[in-house]
Amino acid sequence: MDVALFIPCLVDQCAPQAGLATARLLKHLDVTVHYPREQTCCGQPMYNSGFPKEAAALAERFVQLFSRYEYVVSPSGSCTGMVRHFYRALPMPASLQQDVAALEKKTYELTEFLVEVLHLQNIPAEFPHRVAYHPSCHQNRELRTAQHSVDLLKKVKDLSLVNYEISEACCGFGGTFSVLFPEVSKAMGGDKLKAMAAAGAEYVTSTDTGCLMQLKRVRERNLSMPKPIHVAEILASNL
Amino acid sequence: MNFRDRSIRALNRPALQANLHKATATALHKREVVVHERADFEELRERGRKIRMEGVENLPAMVDRYTAAARRHGFQVHFAKDSEAACEIAWSILQKAGARSVVKGKSMVTEEIELRPFLERHGVDVLETDLGEYLVQIAGEMPSHITAPALHMSRAEIGRLLSRVLGVPYSDDPPTLVAIAREHLRKKFFAADAGMSGANFLCADTGTLVLLENEGNIRLSITLPKLHIAVAGIEKIVPRFSDIPTLLALLPRSATGQKITTYVSCLTRTDGTERHIILLDNGRGRIQKDPELREILSCIKCGACLNVCPVYQRVGGHTYNSIYPGPIGSIWTPAMSGMQSGTELPFASSLCGSCTDICPVKIPIHHLLLSLRSRGPHPLWKRALTRIATWVMASPGRYAAVSHILRRLPRSLTGRAGFSMAPRSFRDLYR
Numbered sequence: 001m002d003v004a005l006f007i008p009c010l011v012d013q014c015a016p017q018a019g020l021a022t023a024r025l026l027k028h029l030d031v032t033v034h035y036p037r038e039q040t041c042c043g044q045p046m047y048n049s050g051f052p053k054e055a056a057a058l059a060e061r062f063v064q065l066f067s068r069y070e071y072v073v074s075p076s077g078s079c080t081g082m083v084r085h086f087y088r089a090l091p092m093p094a095s096l097q098q099d100v101a102a103l104e105k106k107t108y109e110l111t112e113f114l115v116e117v118l119h120l121q122n123i124p125a126e127f128p129h130r131v132a133y134h135p136s137c138h139q140n141r142e143l144r145t146a147q148h149s150v151d152l153l154k155k156v157k158d159l160s161l162v163n164y165e166i167s168e169a170c171c172g173f174g175g176t177f178s179v180l181f182p183e184v185s186k187a188m189g190g191d192k193l194k195a196m197a198a199a200g201a202e203y204v205t206s207t208d209t210g211c212l213m214q215l216k217r218v219r220e221r222n223l224s225m226p227k228p229i230h231v232a233e234i235l236a237s238n239l
Numbered sequence: 240m241n242f243r244d245r246s247i248r249a250l251n252r253p254a255l256q257a258n259l260h261k262a263t264a265t266a267l268h269k270r271e272v273v274v275h276e277r278a279d280f281e282e283l284r285e286r287g288r289k290i291r292m293e294g295v296e297n298l299p300a301m302v303d304r305y306t307a308a309a310r311r312h313g314f315q316v317h318f319a320k321d322s323e324a325a326c327e328i329a330w331s332i333l334q335k336a337g338a339r340s341v342v343k344g345k346s347m348v349t350e351e352i353e354l355r356p357f358l359e360r361h362g363v364d365v366l367e368t369d370l371g372e373y374l375v376q377i378a379g380e381m382p383s384h385i386t387a388p389a390l391h392m393s394r395a396e397i398g399r400l401l402s403r404v405l406g407v408p409y410s411d412d413p414p415t416l417v418a419i420a421r422e423h424l425r426k427k428f429f430a431a432d433a434g435m436s437g438a439n440f441l442c443a444d445t446g447t448l449v450l451l452e453n454e455g456n457i458r459l460s461i462t463l464p465k466l467h468i469a470v471a472g473i474e475k476i477v478p479r480f481s482d483i484p485t486l487l488a489l490l491p492r493s494a495t496g497q498k499i500t501t502y503v504s505c506l507t508r509t510d511g512t513e514r515h516i517i518l519l520d521n522g523r524g525r526i527q528k529d530p531e532l533r534e535i536l537s538c539i540k541c542g543a544c545l546n547v548c549p550v551y552q553r554v555g556g557h558t559y560n561s562i563y564p565g566p567i568g569s570i571w572t573p574a575m576s577g578m579q580s581g582t583e584l585p586f587a588s589s590l591c592g593s594c595t596d597i598c599p600v601k602i603p604i605h606h607l608l609l610s611l612r613s614r615g616p617h618p619l620w621k622r623a624l625t626r627i628a629t630w631v632m633a634s635p636g637r638y639a640a641v642s643h644i645l646r647r648l649p650r651s652l653t654g655r656a657g658f659s660m661a662p663r664s665f666r667d668l669y670r
Contacts (some may be wrong), residue, residue, distance in 0.1 A: 007665050009632070013642050014658050016665035023669060035669055041632040046625055048590065054629040061633065141592035168442030170549045173588025181587060184246050187553050188589070213658060 001086025004034045004069035006107070008079040008209070009041040010231045015209040018230035022075040025236040029118055030199035032064055036065050044082040047090070050116045056090040063087070067099040071117065072107040073233045077146075080109040085142055109139060109207055110232055111149040125237045132201035132226055133161060133194065134215070136208035137170050149207055149231055156234060163200035166192065173214035189218035193225045201226040205234055242587045245558040246351065255391055255602060263388045263546045269496025270543065270597075276498075277488065287489045288601040290482045291537035294474070297535070298527045301443045301476040302447070302518065306467050308446030313509035317517045322352035325519050329354060329435075329468055329521070330361055336466050338363070338432035344450070344457035345369035346437025346468050348519060351562050354435075365435075366427050370420050374517045377404045383556030385542035385563060386494045391555050424456065434460035438471035439539070441516070442480040448506040449483055451490060453497075455517050458504050461512075468515045473523050474536035488540060489599040493541040509521055522575035531610055535570050538602050541628035544594035544604055552588060559584060566594035573615065582615035597629055639666070 003026055007019045026033050043058035062083070066072050074080050084104050092100065114120040133153060135146035153161055172178060172188025193215060196204050204226040208214055212228040219225045294301050302387050308314045319325035332340070340357065343365055349355065349567055355376070356366045367376040371389040375382050382388030389397070398411040407419050437456055440449040448469055450457050461467045477486065483505075491497040506514070506517055527533050545565030547552045556564035561572040561581050566588060572581035587610045594604040618626075633639045646660050 009638075010658070012665040013645075014661055016661050016668050019665040035666075038635050039667060040635060040638040043632075046629055048609065048612070049621065050586075050615065050617060051622075051625045051629075052613050058627055058632055137589070137591040137593075140342065141596060151285055168593070170589045170591035170593070172549070172589060175593070176259075177586070177589045181246060181550075182242055183243070183250055184550055184553055185588075185589070187250055188447060188549050238334060 001030075002032045002034065002070040003113075003183060004036055004040075004065065004066055004072050004175075006039065006072045006074035006076075006077045006079065006083075008059045008074060010209045010213070011075055015230060017211060018075045018232050019235075021230065022073070023109075024142050024239045025232060026073065028124060028236075028239050029120070032120075034043070034069060035228060037193040038065055040174075041047035042079050042082050044079060044086075045175055047082065047086060052090055056092050058106070059087050059090050060092055060096065062119065063096050063099045063103060064094070066103060066107075070106065071113065072103065072183070073110055074107070075207065076209060076232060077109045077143055078210060079134045080107055080112075081138040083107045086185045089094045107143060109143060111137070111152050111235075112143065112145040114152060114235075115148040116210045121155075123152060123155045123157075123235055124214035124239060125235050126159070127156035127234050127237050130160050130162050130200050131203045131205055131234070132164055132196035132199060133167075133169060133205040134211055135168060136197075136206050139207050140168060153231070153236060155206070159234070162196070162199040165195040167195075171211045171214050172218075173210045175210065178214060185214070186218055188237045189214050190221075192220055195228045203216075203229050204225050205229050205231050207231050241579065242558060242583050245560065246587075249554045249558050250400045251343065251384055254393060254396070254557055257555070258391055258393045259552055262387065262403055263552045263609075264544075266387075266496060266546045270493060270546075271496075273492045273496050273498055277492070280303070280492075281481055283485060283488050284601050285347070285598055286485045287539075287599055290477055290485060291539065291600045292534070294477050295527060295533055295536045296514040297466055297478075298473060298476070298524070300477065304443040305441050305446060305476045306518075307446075308351070308442075308444060310446075312446050312507055313514065313516045316450075317515060319334040319517055320520045322519075322521055324352055325352045325358040325470060325517050325521070329470070330358060330363075331435055332466070333358070333363060334467055336433065336513070337348065338466055340364040340366075340427075340431045341433045341435055342366050342368050342428055342456075342460045343434070344436040344452065344460045345372045345388065346435075346470060347382075347563065348437050348472050349435065350382060351472075352470065352519065353471065366424070366431070367423050368454075368460055369426070369452070370417065370454060370456075372425065373420060375399060380561070383558060383564065384545055384594065385540050385567075387542070408524070428459045428463050431460075431464050433466040433468060434462075434464040436461050436469045438469050438475050438516075440483060440486060441476045442469055442483065443476050443478050445480040445507055447480050447483075448504075450504040450506075451487075451499045451500040451502070452504075453495070455502055461504070461506070464512075466513045466515075470516065470517045470519060472519050472521070474527075474538075490541050492541050493539075493597070493599040522577065525577065527573055532570070533606065534572050534602050535567070535574055535607060537602060538567055538571070542569075542597065543597045547593045547597045548588075549591060549593070550589065559587070566604045566608065567602075570604065570611060573611055578611075580614050585609075585611040585615070586618060627628050
């Protein structure tokens with residue numbers, strides 16, 4: 001099985017350990033892993049800021065780079081959602097339409113790929129901590145696959161998943177939203193962390209680096225709050 | 240002052256924060272209970288969406304059918320292309336009847352056209368009879384929520400307000416507060432020359448005007464005076480009277496967490512009262528021609544998207560500076576104005592999508608917000624920044640070079656922009 005790693009720019013530059021964990025995990029599961037080094041950004045920041053034409057230019061690059069692979073897997077629900085749900089809305093050449101449609105079917109967020117394609121039963125991981133799962137909005141309400149991450153985390157040895165209030169609420173990241181309205185954004189993140197801390201979580205995990213960075217930033221005011229860690233790092237904790 | 244300035248002010252008001260938290264959490268919880276009871280709620284949403292979109296897609300024909308049916312039953316139907324025209328029509332009807340005092344039911348569309356201040360300028364005494372709307376009126380504020388205009392006020396604030404305006408002893412006991420307001424309002428119903436209302440739905444086949452409420456003030460406003468004027472956006476028309484049960488199952492559940500409101504008034508005949516309907520366009524006709532944005536016209540104004548919105552929950556309605564606040568208002572206001580006002584509102588959302596998930600008629604709210612972001616005028620700095628970023632991202636070499644530079648900048652700089660660069664990138668580390 002051939003998989004191309006789709007490592008979003010945020011993971012590449014700010015959370016390389018999440019990308020490395022993804023690669024380790026897939027290799028451990030006997031998947032042939034490719035990393036197309038020409039990849040940069042999927043175009044989501046441009047699209048979300050109201051610039052579909054600029055986003056289309058980057059999406060075009062993405063389609064040309066990734067179309068040749070059997071599967072495309074990313075440690076990000078958000079960027080996967082961009083490819084799967086929003087590429088079709090971008091002003092791209094008609095000649096790419098087929099490739100876009102094909103990519104919609106073969107691009108997966110990591111935990112989704114592990115469950116839906118690899119039907120993974122045993123997780124080679126242990127993580128003896130109380131963990132709060134933060135479903136990113138794009139994973140939860142665009143891809144609608146948050147349950148896959150939860151199911152996998154439940155299988156990790158010694159990991160105890162905590163239930164907490166407002167578990168489906170947004171962390172306040174929202175890309176440029178957190179830059180344009182930092183006060184509201186931080187208030188949202190703060191409430192989310194408080195709810196997790198109240199439930200006794202030591203760690204907060206998610207499939208999305210944007211959310212984790214947002215929570216990390218909010219946490220800087222109070223380091224006793226749960227510590228952000230990417231789902232891939234937990235799943236690959238023994239590898 | 241922009242959205243950000245107003246949001247900071249709202250976040251720094253602990254009393255407002257407490258009111259918002261309590262009111263939205265209670266509304267959501269009550270909704271959850273009554274939605275859970277309907278195992279077919281998802282089907283209901285689908286049916287509701289179909290009904291509303293059938294009306295929206297055939298809007299010009301709906302207006303004609305509704306007008307003919309309403310006129311057949313004795314209603315006088317008027318058309319207003321904008322706020323000014325609607326206000327003028329209402330004023331001329333009142334003038335002709337020699338009406339000087341009006342009791343008014345809660346209606347967002349009359350807020351939209353600013354009818355009350357217009358009539359007051361012409362010497363008409365207009366009294367809001369919905370309790371929340373009345374409180375907002377005497378406080379000299381704007382409603383902060385579509386269905387709960389005074390959502391931002393606490394019991395104590397309401398007590399102080401009533402005490403100051405009506406000269407009654409202070410109380411923060413809800414039944415006492417309601418009794419005080421009711422005592423004051425009741426007298427006015429009997430003395431008023433005219434009653435005014437909005438409309439929840441207008442039925443194209445029967446000409447029926449449907450109004451939902453809990454306080455009974457709308458029913459009194461439209462039955463006691465001998466003159467009744469209703470103002471309604473043209474999008475309120477639904478194809479058939481038989482569509483109403485579906486919408487009744489959706490609206491109160493989504494709005495206030497009730498199975499049904501205390502009062503549902505369906506007016507098909509005029510029964511001796513002079514009744515006027517002012518149908519308002521005010522940008523709706525133009526939106527109807529836009530295949531993407533027209534979905535917004537299917538909104539039934541329940542306010543659930545406000546309650547569930549993590550931004551609204553923290554900043555409240557006034558921060559939006561828009562008649563319709565929250566996610567739906569952030570589409571409605573810029574769309575209706577032809578991107579002339581409220582263009583920063585589509586950005587005041589993290590696009591989390593909980594609005595779309597809760598919408599009883601399945602409007603893809605956060606996708607419409609996203610679409611509107613690309614329609615407004617962009618400030619120069621944003622255009623420049625996006626073009627530069629795109630140019631950098633279009634080449635792996637430039638991308639690597641820029642990330643190399645960013646990595647060397649002091650962390651305080653990159654941190655302020657919201658990200659902290661790792662010492663080495665994935666592409667450096669991965670072999």
